[in-house]
Amino acid sequence: MTTRLDDLPLRDDLRGLVPYGAPQAALPVALNVNENTHPIPSEVADDILDGVARALRDVNRYPDREFTALREAFADYLGHGLSAAQIWAANGSNEVLQHVLQAFAGPGRTAFGFAPTYSMYPLLTRATGATWLAGTRESDFTVSAESAAAQVAETGPDVVFLCAPNNPTGTPMTLDVIEAVYDVAPGIVIVDEAYQEFAPRDERSALSLLPGRERLIVSRTMSKAFAFAGARVGYLAADPAVVDALRLVRLPYHLSALTQAAALGALAHAPTMLAMVDEIVSQRDRISATVSALGYEPHESWTNFVLFGGVPDPAATWQALYDRGVLIRDVGIPHALRVTAGTAEETTAFLDALASVGSRA
Numbered sequence: 001m002t003t004r005l006d007d008l009p010l011r012d013d014l015r016g017l018v019p020y021g022a023p024q025a026a027l028p029v030a031l032n033v034n035e036n037t038h039p040i041p042s043e044v045a046d047d048i049l050d051g052v053a054r055a056l057r058d059v060n061r062y063p064d065r066e067f068t069a070l071r072e073a074f075a076d077y078l079g080h081g082l083s084a085a086q087i088w089a090a091n092g093s094n095e096v097l098q099h100v101l102q103a104f105a106g107p108g109r110t111a112f113g114f115a116p117t118y119s120m121y122p123l124l125t126r127a128t129g130a131t132w133l134a135g136t137r138e139s140d141f142t143v144s145a146e147s148a149a150a151q152v153a154e155t156g157p158d159v160v161f162l163c164a165p166n167n168p169t170g171t172p173m174t175l176d177v178i179e180a181v182y183d184v185a186p187g188i189v190i191v192d193e194a195y196q197e198f199a200p201r202d203e204r205s206a207l208s209l210l211p212g213r214e215r216l217i218v219s220r221t222m223s224k225a226f227a228f229a230g231a232r233v234g235y236l237a238a239d240p241a242v243v244d245a246l247r248l249v250r251l252p253y254h255l256s257a258l259t260q261a262a263a264l265g266a267l268a269h270a271p272t273m274l275a276m277v278d279e280i281v282s283q284r285d286r287i288s289a290t291v292s293a294l295g296y297e298p299h300e301s302w303t304n305f306v307l308f309g310g311v312p313d314p315a316a317t318w319q320a321l322y323d324r325g326v327l328i329r330d331v332g333i334p335h336a337l338r339v340t341a342g343t344a345e346e347t348t349a350f351l352d353a354l355a356s357v358g359s360r361a
């Protein structure tokens with residue numbers, strides 16, 4: 001007889017939960033989890049390998065627990081006058097967000113976000129023992145400063161997640177919304193800028209709001225624009241006191257010496273690593289224009305993906321694309337599907353497959 005979860009002495013608050021599970025199918029065209037599908041340029045890969053090789057010689061010792069060189073490199077990359085004391089990093093921004101919840105939410109507390117938003121927020125919230133509260137957006141997935149502030153004032157959450165721009169919808173969030181939410185929030189406000197590098201160049205980052213706002217956190221990741229999803233590196237900028245709070249909950253030596261070396265190597269080549277961003281943005285805009293011409297309704301996107309509505313039967317269209325070797329994502333939004341902008345060839349394969357499926361799938 002096989003053991004089921006219910007047979008185990010599992011925490012009561014974990015019973016009935018479902019783990020994160022984006023399909024990892026080996027299809028020729030994988031455009032389902034917003035990865036950067038462009039591989040790392042080989043001259044950068046060589047440099048990263050040299051750094052990792054040097055780190056390997058000292059791997060009998062624990063790594064720099066404070067990852068000082070890496071924090072300095074992130075401060076340099078982000079600009080805005082930030083210093084290393086304001087930077088934190090972990091194994092993917094998912095772990096960064098987990099640290100924030102462990103320090104500022106946890107049992108008996110609440111975390112809040114405007115749904116639909118990143119599916120990991122409720123999972124991380126519940127896994128750390130806190131309660132998830134879902135707010136609402138307009139039908140076009142925007143949220144105004146007035147509505148956002150009113151919802152946060154009414155629920156009074158310990159942690160507010162603002163996904164800017166938002167996953168899975170691509171929707172931009174303007175700084176006035178962030179300021180309005182911060183002014184009424186009793187606790188931490190975390191702006192998740194996982195896709196910031198894909199936003200229009202002249203748009204200001206929430207990093208510009210940090211001075212004087214000690215409860216504001218801005219998180220970033222190397223997984224998307226930096227083509228580093230497999231290396232697992234995320235980071236944040238905040239008041240140095242917030243960083244001190246995160247030191248209370250992290251595991252000692254949580255960032256391995258190899259991870260630190262790889263991330264430093266990639267950051268030293270930031271302009272080359274980010275060279276593909278403009279190309280990806282042009283493929284994203286090509287997806288929006290073409291799906292629109294096919295009769296679907298793309299939502300405005302400042303990210304590396306497009307959510308398009310007007311899909312009569314998303315499960316059937318998803319399957320028809322799958323059968324043609326193209327993996328995209330059904331994020332559970334009625335009559336909509338999400339596709340990541342890939343290389344020009346991958347994007348063409350997706351658009352051709354979608355055209356051959358027809359909107360009446």
Ligand SMILES: *Cc1c(COP(=O)(O)O)cnc(C)c1O
Nearest residue numbers: 092093094118167194221223234
């Ligand atoms: C992809 C993504 C992340 C990044 O997660 P990592 O753990 O850094 O790979 C964070 N937030 C959002 C909204 C994302 O879409």
